[in-house]
Amino acid sequence: MSGAAAMLLLALAGPARAQEDAAPALPLVVIMTPPAGAVVTGTTTVSANASAGAGVVSVQFLLDGVDLSPPLSAPPYTIVWNTAASGDGMHALAAVARDGAGRAETSPIVRVTSDNVPPAIDAVSASGVGADGAYIRWTTSEPADSRVEYGMTEEYGESTPLSSSRVLERGVALTGLASEALYHYRVWSRDAAGLVAVSPDHVFATAEPAPGASTAAAAGPAAAALSAKAPQKFLSPARADGINDEAVFGPDAREVTIVDARGRRVFRETSSGPPIRWNVKDPSGRVVPSGAYIAVITTRDSSRVYQTFAVVK
Ligand SMILES: [Ca+2]
Numbered sequence: 083m084s085g086a087a088a089m090l091l092l093a094l095a096g097p098a099r100a101q102e103d104a105a106p107a108l109p110l111v112v113i114m115t116p117p118a119g120a121v122v123t124g125t126t127t128v129s130a131n132a133s134a135g136a137g138v139v140s141v142q143f144l145l146d147g148v149d150l151s152p153p154l155s156a157p158p159y160t161i162v163w164n165t166a167a168s169g170d171g172m173h174a175l176a177a178v179a180r181d182g183a184g185r186a187e188t189s190p191i192v193r194v195t196s197d198n199v200p201p202a203i204d205a206v207s208a209s210g211v212g213a214d215g216a217y218i219r220w221t222t223s224e225p226a227d228s229r230v231e232y233g234m235t236e237e238y239g240e241s242t243p244l245s246s247s248r249v250l251e252r253g254v255a256l257t258g259l260a261s262e263a264l265y266h267y268r269v270w271s272r273d274a275a276g277l278v279a280v281s282p283d284h285v286f287a288t289a290e291p292a293p294g295a296s297t298a299a300a301a302g303p304a305a306a307a308l309s310a311k312a313p314q315k316f317l318s319p320a321r322a323d324g325i326n327d328e329a330v331f332g333p334d335a336r337e338v339t340i341v342d343a344r345g346r347r348v349f350r351e352t353s354s355g356p357p358i359r360w361n362v363k364d365p366s367g368r369v370v371p372s373g374a375y376i377a378v379i380t381t382r383d384s385s386r387v388y389q390t391f392a393v394v395k
Contacts, residue, residue, distance in 0.1 A: 106135030
């Protein structure tokens with residue numbers, strides 16, 4: 083192309099460009115809610131603002147490039163999106179605005195995460211159980227916050243402050259517990275979508291106070307509590323050697339209830355004379371699985387003591 087021809091083309095392009103600028107402004111459409119990066123659950127509102135020099139004729143929402151709504155012919159450009167019907171995970175929201183001149187423009191994409199499944203709680207355990215404290219651990223299937231409810235009954239009554247950091251594994255300390263007491267607890271976790279999971283009830287028993295940490299207990303009840311317990315704490319029924327095959331409770335034990343670490347009862351017996359024996363079997367006659375068990379012992383003077391057992395097969 084000659085230099086003169088190029089100049090001519092440039093000269094022609096100038097006025098043509100100016101004519102285009104004079105056309106009505108193209109539609110402009112922006113998604114207002116939800117914000118980019120939001121975690122959405124259940125039904126959520128999707129809204130857009132739109133304008134156009136030739137007037138907005140319709141706004142239509144798209145999810146992952148597919149129509150999410152019919153075209154809306156007038157503001158407010160708002161729909162209710164049932165996120166559960168779209169499947170959990172990342173989604174791309176967009177809106178298309180059309181103007182009176184038959185032109186269409188698509189909004190910038192807003193990416194959000196749909197979540198309709200609460201976290202799954204697993205591996206709940208009490209460790210480091212002392213005379214006045216314990217450490218509760220659990221895992222969740224997705225990042226979630228943490229709280230423990232606890233108390234001496236299944237009504238709990240106490241709870242730890244919410245730990246709001248969302249994690250997969252955590253340990254929460256319980257402090258200020260009563261010694262030699264049976265505690266019920268359950269754990270609680272909430273995901274980024276606000277969906278809450280709660281574990282079943284679990285139990286642990288706190289230990290005796292450390293020597294020297296005198297509780298000034300009267301000699302009588304304290305002695306009865308001590309003599310109600312079984313001398314052994316480790317039971318090994320599979321060896322069948324007569325040593326630690328069963329728990330034999332002391333003469334002051336009037337009633338013994340034994341629960342597993344999930345709080346399920348595996349044994350209960352009352353005696354007015356002969357010592358209560360637990361042969362490490364559940365009511366169906368099967369030897370219980372290896373694990374931790376708690377005996378709730380009522381003494382003849384009606385006080386309550388607790389003893390933990392480890393069953394090792
Ligand atoms: Ca979830």
